[in-house]
Structures are given as C-alpha cells and as structure tokens.
Amino acid sequence: MNREGLRAELLRLLGHLAPEADLSTWRDEWPIREELDLDSVDFYAFILAIHQQLGISVPEADYARLSTLQTTLDYLEPKLVAPQSH
Secondary structure, three states: OOHHHHHHHHHHHHHHHOOOOOHHHOOOOOEHHHHHOOOHHHHHHHHHHHHHHHOOOOOHHHHHHHOEHHHHHHHHHHHHHOOOOO
C-alpha cells in the first residue's frame, strides 16, 4: 500500500468514528482528536482499527505520535513494509 492508499484507509477508519465529519476536505496537519472531537475511547477505537485493518500494533507509548494524519502516516508507513512482531 502506498502513502495515498494508507491515507485513504485512515480517513475511512476515522469516518467510522466520526460519521458526521466531512473528511473530503481533511488537512493532514489538523489534530485528529480535536478536529473530530474524539475522546480517549474513540481514539483507542482508532488504534484498534489500525491494528485490525492494517496489522500494525501501536504501543501505548507511541499514541502521541498519531496526533495528526501527517504524523500518523509518517509513523505507520515504514511499518507497512517492515515485519511486525506481535
């Protein structure tokens, strides 16, 4: 999956958590939790969806690295090609 495909998948996952949001105009530097009004449970659901859909585990220590779509892409993209340990 390339970066654009990954971006589209992440927006799809966020769309399930915030169906009222217009993600077609999403800017990658916007803070995810603040822009979509996600509480900690919603954000954890996003982390779980990443694991389920992409097979990438995100340790709790790295949650802050997923604050914007840009930082999330930067964090996840190298993990798509690297083998994952579970």
